[in-house]
Amino acid sequence: xxxxxxxxxxxxxxxxxxxxxxxxxxxxxxxxxxxxxxxxxxxxxxxxxxxxxxxxxxxxxxxxxxxxxxxxxxxxxxxxxxxxxxxxxxxxxxxxxxxxxxxxxxxxxxxxxxxxxxxxxxxxxx
Amino acid sequence: xxxxxxxxxxxxxxxxxxxxxxxxxxxxxxxxxxxxxxxxxxxxxxxxxxxxxxxxxxxxxxxxxxxxxxxxxxxxxxxxxxxxxxxxxxxxxxxxxxxxxxxxxxxxxxxxxxxxxxxxxxxxxxxxxxxxxxxxxxxxxxxxxxxxxxxxxxxxxxxxxxxxxxxxxxxxxxxxxxxxxxxxxxxxxxxxxxxxxxxxxxxxxxxxxxxxxxxxxxxxxxxxxxxxxxxxxxxxxxxxxxxxxxxxxxxxxxxxxxxxxxxxxxxxxxxxxxxxxxxxxxxxxxxxxxxxxxxxxxxxxxxxxxxxxxxxxxxxxxxxxxxxxxxxxxxxxxxxxxxxxxxxxxxxxxxxxxxxxxx
Numbered sequence: 039x040x041x042x043x044x045x046x047x048x049x050x051x052x053x054x055x056x057x058x059x060x061x062x063x064x065x066x067x068x069x070x071x072x073x074x075x076x077x078x079x080x081x082x083x084x085x086x087x088x089x090x091x092x093x094x095x096x097x098x099x100x101x102x103x104x105x106x107x108x109x110x111x112x113x114x115x116x117x118x119x120x121x122x123x124x125x126x127x128x129x130x131x132x133x134x135x136x137x138x139x140x141x142x143x144x145x146x147x148x149x150x151x152x153x154x155x156x157x158x159x160x161x162x163x164x
Numbered sequence: 165x166x167x168x169x170x171x172x173x174x175x176x177x178x179x180x181x182x183x184x185x186x187x188x189x190x191x192x193x194x195x196x197x198x199x200x201x202x203x204x205x206x207x208x209x210x211x212x213x214x215x216x217x218x219x220x221x222x223x224x225x226x227x228x229x230x231x232x233x234x235x236x237x238x239x240x241x242x243x244x245x246x247x248x249x250x251x252x253x254x255x256x257x258x259x260x261x262x263x264x265x266x267x268x269x270x271x272x273x274x275x276x277x278x279x280x281x282x283x284x285x286x287x288x289x290x291x292x293x294x295x296x297x298x299x300x301x302x303x304x305x306x307x308x309x310x311x312x313x314x315x316x317x318x319x320x321x322x323x324x325x326x327x328x329x330x331x332x333x334x335x336x337x338x339x340x341x342x343x344x345x346x347x348x349x350x351x352x353x354x355x356x357x358x359x360x361x362x363x364x365x366x367x368x369x370x371x372x373x374x375x376x377x378x379x380x381x382x383x384x385x386x387x388x389x390x391x392x393x394x395x396x397x398x399x400x401x402x403x404x405x406x407x408x409x410x411x412x413x414x415x416x417x418x419x420x421x422x423x424x425x426x427x428x429x430x431x432x433x434x435x436x437x438x439x440x441x442x443x444x445x446x447x448x449x450x451x452x453x454x455x456x457x458x459x460x461x462x463x464x465x466x467x468x469x470x471x472x473x474x475x476x477x478x479x480x481x482x483x484x485x486x487x488x489x490x491x492x493x494x495x496x497x498x499x500x501x502x503x504x505x506x507x508x509x510x511x512x513x514x515x516x517x518x519x520x521x522x523x
Contacts, residue, residue, distance in 0.1 A: 049312050055319035124311035143311050144318035
């Protein structure tokens with residue numbers, strides 16, 4: 039698929055599982071355990087991700103705080119974000135945060151595949 | 165003795181005032197009522213008659229303290245005529261003559277039993293409310309925490325199933341079975357979350373325009389495997405019914421009704437019908453199971469309830485409860501009735517136009 043994905047998730051097992059799934063879908067994927075660590079990756083990497091897969095509840099810097107800071111960045115504010123959570127209220131948060139899409143835990147692999155494919159086919163804004 | 169009475173605070177009407185001699189014997193009862201006793205029954209008796217164990221020594225100590233401190237006050241158990249205890253406030257004041265010599269005691273007794281009972285009820289109510297709130301918060305936390313490992317588990321199983329599909333279909337089928345169990349676990353957790361949402365008023369609907377018949381068909385397709393396993397053939401008759409509703413929640417309600425039909429009417433056909441009737445959209449699920457006992461008709465919609473023993477049928481007893489919340493949230497109703505010769509029919513009626521749209 040060729041997408042580059044940044045996975046922001048505090049739970050080690052979920053993060054590794056998401057990276058596995060994304061790799062199996064042919065994506066390049068890197069993980070960050072919280073919003074702060076994800077910010078550092080975005081600031082230091084030479085290539086921006088195609089999209090960011092963002093958990094909402096995390097220590098240090100949660101999904102909402104990350105999205106608010108990321109959205110303000112000139113360098114990577116345009117990178118689409120897919121939020122996900124164990125709470126169904128994720129729909130409302132996704133709307134608030136102007137997320138490109140949302141997923142509910144447990145994450146369905148087919149839905150993730152469709153999303154990755156849809157977000158990869160859209161040419162990134164420059 | 166009468167010289168010092170006016171210095172006592174004016175008693176409330178439910179205060180009983182006794183005059184005691186130096187020896188603690190009741191000499192007069194000047195006002196009020198107390199705990200079913202009559203004046204002639206107590207005058208001339210030692211005031212220990214009011215104490216649960218008639219403890220004369222404790223009474224002597226009370227009088228000694230009243231004399232020493234100028235006043236003795238306490239709240240404690242006292243005895244009614246029939247021997248039953250009641251909670252009372254007692255104030256004993258020494259009475260002195262003009263020369264300051266002790267002549268006796270004034271004893272004011274107030275029956276606080278009712279006040280204490282109300283206070284206890286209030287405390288119990290507060291405790292019960294706190295317990296419910298704790299339970300709902302706990303449910304919410306537990307559900308969320310359970311979803312975290314479930315997410316990792318389900319993702320890994322999905323990867324396994326996909327890898328195995330090409331190479332080992334038999335193992336892939338096993339991964340699929342494991343995934344299905346995971347999905348059931350997720351649904352159970354989700355019902356618990358719903359209970360906590362409903363209880364804490366966080367149960368919200370996202371209304372959008374759609375076709376109820378289409379939602380019914382989506383659910384029917386999704387449950388086709390479950391129908392097969394239950395040995396139920398589902399006959400769907402549905403005409404398009406445009407409606408403003410929360411699609412995910414409505415899918416959930418229909419899923420609950422159909423799952424119930426499969427559970428209780430296994431091995432027999434199930435009819436699913438959607439139509440418009442005057443001002444309502446009507447959705448009916450008819451099974452051919454044992455039906456519902458008349459006494460259980462309302463109870464089955466309550467939380468953690470079911471029409472039958474939990475030992476025979478699984479589940480948390482939440483499906484119909486959540487279904488009713490969803491339907492009522494849409495301004496509709498859900499009812500159950502038995503259909504001779506056998507089986508039950510659940511009918512959902514949803515107003516085609518919500519009240520606020522009519523104005």
